[in-house]
Amino acid sequence: MNAPNGSNSRLSPSGEEAAVDRQSKALIVVQRLLRKQGIRTRLDHTISLGLFASRPDTTQWPDKPPVRSWLTRCPPELVVIDFTGRRQATVTMGPHAECYLISLPARPEPYNVSRTRPQRVVALIAQAVSRGAA
Numbered sequence: 001m002n003a004p005n006g007s008n009s010r011l012s013p014s015g016e017e018a019a020v021d022r023q024s025k026a027l028i029v030v031q032r033l034l035r036k037q038g039i040r041t042r043l044d045h046t047i048s049l050g051l052f053a054s055r056p057d058t059t060q061w062p063d064k065p066p067v068r069s070w071l072t073r074c075p076p077e078l079v080v081i082d083f084t085g086r087r088q089a090t091v092t093m094g095p096h097a098e099c100y101l102i103s104l105p106a107r108p109e110p111y112n113v114s115r116t117r118p119q120r121v122v123a124l125i126a127q128a129v130s131r132g133a134a
Contacts, residue, residue: 016073017073019096019097020045020073020075020076022093022097023075023076023092023093023097024043024045024076026093026097026100026115026118027043027076027077027078027091027092027093028043029118030078030091030100030118030121030122031043031078033118033119033121033122034080034122034125034126037122037126039080039122039125039126039129040080040081040082040083041078041079041080041081042078042079042081043076043077043078043079044076044077044078044079045073045074045076046073046074046076046077047071047072047073047074048071048072048073048074049069049070049071049072050069050070050071051068051069052068052069075092075093076092076093077090077091077092078090078091078092079091080125080129082129082132087105088104088105088125088128088129088132089102089103089104089105089125089128089129090102090103091103091121091125093115094112097115098114098115099112099113099114099115100112100113100114100115100118100121102121102124102125104124104125104128106128106131111124
């Protein structure tokens with residue numbers, strides 16, 4: 001069910017923005033370290049935006065306008081790509097941006113690395129990329 005402010009996420013818009021901002025900053029640290037190693041990356045931000053086509057809500061609140069749209073933000077993803085643009089690894093943030101989650105194609109479960117150890121994330125990805133290139 002949509003919240004009155006038009007967002008259907010559990011966080012308020014400002015809380016959601018702050019969470020995405022924390023996650024983005026942590027991923028940018030890893031992205032810069034990977035670039036120094038010559039590893040290609042892109043940082044993906046995804047939103048889901050829904051719009052209603054002039055259908056009034058069934059319940060009208062006198063002090064609030066009818067909800068006509070909603071916005072959901074997905075956590076950002078740092079995608080490691082090869083020279084052809086194929087995905088080699090994905091780095092996301094765990095709950096509350098306290099840890100990095102590294103997903104590699106050859107491993108069914110993601111690695112979980114503390115946010116205080118971005119160099120460890122880079123080492124795991126560099127090792128996986130070098131194995132994939134061999």
